[in-house]
Amino acid sequence: MSPAVNVNLDKLGALAELFAALNAGRHLNRLHDMALWSELERERDAYELLFARLGFDLRIDDRGFAWFHFDDSSSAMSKATRHLALLLLLIFEHQADAGRHLGRFADWRIDRALLTELIEKHQLLLEAEALADPEALMAIMRSAGNYGFAEADGQAWRLLPSVYRYLDRFEALTRDDQSSSNEADAAADGELP
Numbered sequence: 529m530s531p532a533v534n535v536n537l538d539k540l541g542a543l544a545e546l547f548a549a550l551n552a553g554r555h556l557n558r559l560h561d562m563a564l565w566s567e568l569e570r571e572r573d574a575y576e577l578l579f580a581r582l583g584f585d586l587r588i589d590d591r592g593f594a595w596f597h598f599d600d601s602s603s604a605m606s607k608a609t610r611h612l613a614l615l616l617l618l619i620f621e622h623q624a625d626a627g628r629h630l631g632r633f634a635d636w637r638i639d640r641a642l643l644t645e646l647i648e649k650h651q652l653l654l655e656a657e658a659l660a661d662p663e664a665l666m667a668i669m670r671s672a673g674n675y676g677f678a679e680a681d682g683q684a685w686r687l688l689p690s691v692y693r694y695l696d697r698f699e700a701l702t703r704d705d706q707s708s709s710n711e712a713d714a715a716a717d718g719e720l721p
Contacts, residue, residue, distance in 0.1 A: 536580045546575065550586070550596045555676030555690035558592030568594060593676070593690035599656070602629040603669060608671055616677075616687075616694045618646045629701075631718060633651050633691055639684035 537543065542564055549556060549564070558565045568575055572575075572588065579586040585597040619638065620630055622645065629638070643665040649656055654660040659668070670684045672678040678685040 535574050540571055540574060553603050553675055555595045557676055557688040557690055560679050560688050591689050591692050607616050612672055613694060615665060618650055619700060620698060622646060630695060633687045637684045637688060
């Protein structure tokens with residue numbers, strides 16, 4: 529058994545604020561939460577150890593965001609997450625079609641005009657989710673702001689580094705889909721047993 533390692537709580541000046549934000553399901557972002565991010569980076573090991581001892585899975589991505597990972601979530605959270613994932617997927621697809629580099633999402637301006645374009649292009653899909661209205665998509669963007677995925681920029685939003693969680697997942701799904709398609713093509717050509 530390894531020796532117990534103590535955490536000096538006096539050195540964790542932002543503990544209450546960090547815990548409240550993360551426990552509420554919010555993501556901390558280097559660009560948006562500079563003071564909290566600085567504290568988290570400075571005392572990373574202590575925060576990871578303390579939260580682990582308390583039963584929380586603190587995840588810190590070196591691209592500049594952190595969150596508490598929960599394996600199970602409520603159905604309301606699942607619906608909000610599903611809607612955000614759908615909207616982000618449509619935004620990424622739209623930007624890719626326009627020739628924009630997906631990794632530069634923090635430079636994009638997500639405004640009413642863009643959301644209206646998405647509705648026009650994906651009317652049936654968004655109607656199926658009761659989201660075929662700019663106000664519904666703007667509500668999702670406000671929710672994204674509450675959870676640390678976006679920040680308001682006047683009458684628009686800017687995506688924050690935590691959106692990499694979605695982008696990574698979308699890219700993995702694309703790779704899996706391409707791999708499955710290649711295997712199906714090979715099987716059709718008689719290359720697989």
